[in-house]
Amino acid sequence: PRPSPLFFPLPFVNMPYVKVLKNKAYFSRYQVKYKRRREGKTDYYQRKRLCAQAKNKYQSPKYRFVVRFTNTKVICQIAYALVDGDRIMCHADSSELARYGLKDGLKNYAAAYCTGLLCARRLLKQLGLDETYEGNTEVDGEVVETEYNGRTYYVEEVDDEKRPFRALLDVGTKATTTGCRIFGALKGAADGGLDIPHSNKRFPGYERDTKEFDADMHKERIFGGHVGEYMEYLEEEDNAKYLEQFKGYNSREIGADDLEDLYTSVHEAIRADPTPAAKKPFTPDKSFKRKGKISYEERKAKIQAKKDAKAAEEDDE
Numbered sequence: 001p002r003p004s005p006l007f008f009p010l011p012f013v014n015m016p017y018v019k020v021l022k023n024k025a026y027f028s029r030y031q032v033k034y035k036r037r038r039e040g041k042t043d044y045y046q047r048k049r050l051c052a053q054a055k056n057k058y059q060s061p062k063y064r065f066v067v068r069f070t071n072t073k074v075i076c077q078i079a080y081a082l083v084d085g086d087r088i089m090c091h092a093d094s095s096e097l098a099r100y101g102l103k104d105g106l107k108n109y110a111a112a113y114c115t116g117l118l119c120a121r122r123l124l125k126q127l128g129l130d131e132t133y134e135g136n137t138e139v140d141g142e143v144v145e146t147e148y149n150g151r152t153y154y155v156e157e158v159d160d161e162k163r164p165f166r167a168l169l170d171v172g173t174k175a176t177t178t179g180c181r182i183f184g185a186l187k188g189a190a191d192g193g194l195d196i197p198h199s200n201k202r203f204p205g206y207e208r209d210t211k212e213f214d215a216d217m218h219k220e221r222i223f224g225g226h227v228g229e230y231m232e233y234l235e236e237e238d239n240a241k242y243l244e245q246f247k248g249y250n251s252r253e254i255g256a257d258d259l260e261d262l263y264t265s266v267h268e269a270i271r272a273d274p275t276p277a278a279k280k281p282f283t284p285d286k287s288f289k290r291k292g293k294i295s296y297e298e299r300k301a302k303i304q305a306k307k308d309a310k311a312a313e314e315d316d317e
């Protein structure tokens with residue numbers, strides 16, 4: 001018989017050998033990663049180095065200065081790890097800054113500085129070190145270092161009897177780029193009196209190519225200078241957008257020139273009283289009552305009433 005016109009015999013081709021990598025042996029030895037690693041929440045390579053303590057320290061924990069950003073606020077905590085989970089020694093977030101006079105812009109660089117300062121002062125007051133280590137009261141944007149007994153401390157002066165409280169910066173999974181807001185919180189905590197190892201290489205104002213650091217640029221960022229510049233720019237270019245975006249500032253009559261005084265007053269208020277606000281007692285609304293469940297017969301009657309109403313409508317039509 002004649003071959004079909006759609007059939008074209010192909011020459012025989014030797015297929016290359018492809019090794020099956022994900023075979024039974026692979027799957028039988030597969031180990032699932034930790035849940036928080038699968039979710040992308042915890043960098044365990046980083047966490048191990050932040051938590052693992054030398055054996056000759058006799059179970060004294062490594063303290064971490066934890067900084068996290070949400071859509072609305074900055075969170076700063078002092079934490080340490082135990083076998084059954086972390087313990088939080090001190091907590092501060094930027095929603096508390098309303099008590100100190102800052103009610104808008106709660107997650108920019110300047111707000112991160114204020115939150116770090118609040119967390120540091122609160123912890124030191126809690127430990128009784130607030131008078132020994134007052135921190136850097138003159139904000140200049142520079143890194144403060146002190147050599148004492150062959151060791152570097154990141155505070156102005158080291159007391160002979162009580163060493164400063166050392167904590168290590170915990171950034172989580174955030175990228176540590178130059179000028180990142182995380183380092184604003186770090187600078188606030190360092191100026192607040194905590195001993196946190198750092199350098200100026202990630203602060204705003206550092207140039208990687210020339211390896212020079214402009215402390216004035218960093219100081220300007222701490223006092224919200226970049227926000228003031230954008231306010232002036234937006235007011236000239238698009239006044240409607242300016243009125244919408246800076247509505248909170250405008251309602252309190254805060255302009256671009258008032259920001260430095262505002263943040264200065266916030267820093268002073270934090271140092272005056274860093275203690276957390278008293279918790280308001282929770283009083284539930286007892287007037288609200290749930291509706292009781294209807295019985296089976298009542299439910300059936302309800303359905304039948306709906307059916308009868310629908311049938312009556314069809315009869316009318």
